[in-house]
Amino acid sequence: MHDLVIRGGTIVDGTGAPRRIADVAVDGAKITAVGRGLERARREIDAEGLLVTPGFIDIHTHYDGQATWDPHLTPSSWHGVTTAVFGNCGVGFAPVRPGAAPYLINLMEGVEDIPGTVLAEGVKFDWESFPEYLQALEAAPKALDIGAQVPHGVLRFYVMGERGADHAQAPTDAEIARMGALLEEALKAGALGFTTSRTIKHRAKDGRLTPSLSAREPELLGLAAAMKRAGRGVIEVNSDFGPGEFEVLRAAAEVSGRPLSVLLLQVNNAPELWRDTRAHIHAARKAGIDANGQVGCRPIGVTMGLETTLNPFATHPAWKAMHYLSPDERYQRLKSDPELRRVLVEQRPDDEYTRETESRLPRTYVMDASYDYEPHPSQSVAAQAQAQGRSPWALALDALMANEGKGLLTHTFENYSEGSLEVIREMLVDEATIMGLGDGGAHVCTVCDAGSPTFLLTHWARDRKRGPGLPLEFLIRKQTRDCAVGYGLNDRGVLAPGYKADINVIDFEQLRSLVPEVVYDLPAGGRRLLQRAQGYRHTFVAGTETLRDDEHTGELPGRLLR
Ligand SMILES: [Zn+2]
Secondary structure, three states, rough: OOEEEEEEEEEEEOOOOEEEEEEEEEEOOOEEEEEEOOOOEEEHHHHOEEEEEEEEEOOEEEEEEEEOOOOOOOHHHHOOEEEEEEEEOOOOOOOOOOOOHHHHHHHHHHHHOOHHHHHHHHOOOOOOOOOHHHHHHHOOOOEEEOOOOHHHHHHHHHHHHHHHOOOOOOOOHHHHHHHHHHHHHHHOOOOOOOEEEOOOOOOOOOOOOOOOOOOOHHHHHHHHHHHHHHHOOOOEEEEEEOOOOOHHHHHHHHHOOOOOOEOOEEEEOOOHHHHHHHHHHHHHOOOOEEEEEEEOOOOOOEEEEEOOOOOOOOOHHHHHHHOOHHHHHHHHHHHHOOOHHHHHHHOOOOOHHHHHHHHHHHHEEOOOOOOOOOHHHHHHHHHHHHHHHHHHHHHHHHHHHHHHHHOOOEEEEEEEOOOOOOOHHHHHOOOOEOOOOOEEEOOOOOOOOOOOHHHHHHHHHHHHHOOOOOOOOHHHHHHHHHHHHHHOOOOOOOOOOEEEEOEEEEOOOOOEEOOOOOOOOOOHHHHHHHHHHEEEEEEEEEOEEEEEOEEOOOOOOOOOOO
């Protein structure tokens, strides 16, 4: 008798193979059989008409702090994610010297928009070395598996002190050796990779550019040599890909003999640049280097509401004058005072923020229940306002006032230069890409894309209207086995005997993402945007049910990956 049989579901097994009707048997933490007519189990789930897939693997999150206080890692766990990897983009919380936490918080707050007050209250920092941090993660209760990576900026600060926070400062040979030794130690203790940021988009809260921005060859190759000694780990890079950049990263990959994973996305000021990067990735692969691009499945959206980090009126004196009001009081004031609304719309401040916001309105959309993340440019706030013969600012304010002041706008910040997701389709079908731009746990009140695994299935396999979709089998493989293989997690990502019993049972017809909402559930009462899903009937982690009908069961079978 098995522990669990999920009976008669439509199996999409993560390999890309065509779907088939079959049972899945689980004993302990593993899948033990997949086939028709399996013997009885202590627990039976009737999955007729439901989709049965491997648990989703999200390799690009920033739960470095949240993993120490939130066993459920929401929102990811609401979207079928059973493995989350963090420590990306060169920022994180270990190693850390006693008293150095404020700098790391400042860096995380600036780069990933996680409020410093939240981190200061939520993260205990009762570790110094990376292995000690892994111990703390191991001891923390968790519903899903987590994996940590060593962040370059943090390593630099630990070894070089204040000089390390300045990207223009080069480490001495002794400092490079010290960083290498610490990286080797961390990888041997179970870190899944080494991550670095080389983008001017990343700044610490104090305004300084990210510490690893311009690290040169001796430093990168010294760290790569440490990875070779350790014989494990992925190199993850977030870069602007200026001239010569990929060559440096490729050299690091060659020296380390480790996989290279770079963020691949379309930026508006150079919409074709990602194609060059992709060509470099392909050339590296041809030369035998394990390289891939991490891609998203929808526009990277900057979400704006009356309660989010950014809103179109943030610098308006009439808005700032309401800073002492609660969100609800502010909404009531706006609602009851037409003169206030008129002033907000008509007497805009002459400042950089307002000009920038105005320039974004042609790429900004109302994010209501019908929003499908692939809006036609004629639906933008600017275009709609023009069609209606009114001010786009008035339209924006109305949208934010909708739903009792909970209305949202989204600015399609990246991956949407042409106003369609064809560019994303091209990225998705490329065999050199893996899923990885959800950024779970980061940009908590600005960007809300950690629900991407749900959207990947609903939009691309079912709902897309403005172009062709993609086969479900292909998409599931992309979110499961491909991510597992990319990070050397060879025990998961496939529904087959011997694999870890991380399983989703999904009502695919009903599957959908809900409209994001602002909630105040972080430590110190911090706010964040959350997006929930409907349609996840069951999620199992290591054979234990962690989600039932979209709600957590309270079971905590997750483990730290080492
Ligand atoms: Zn990131």
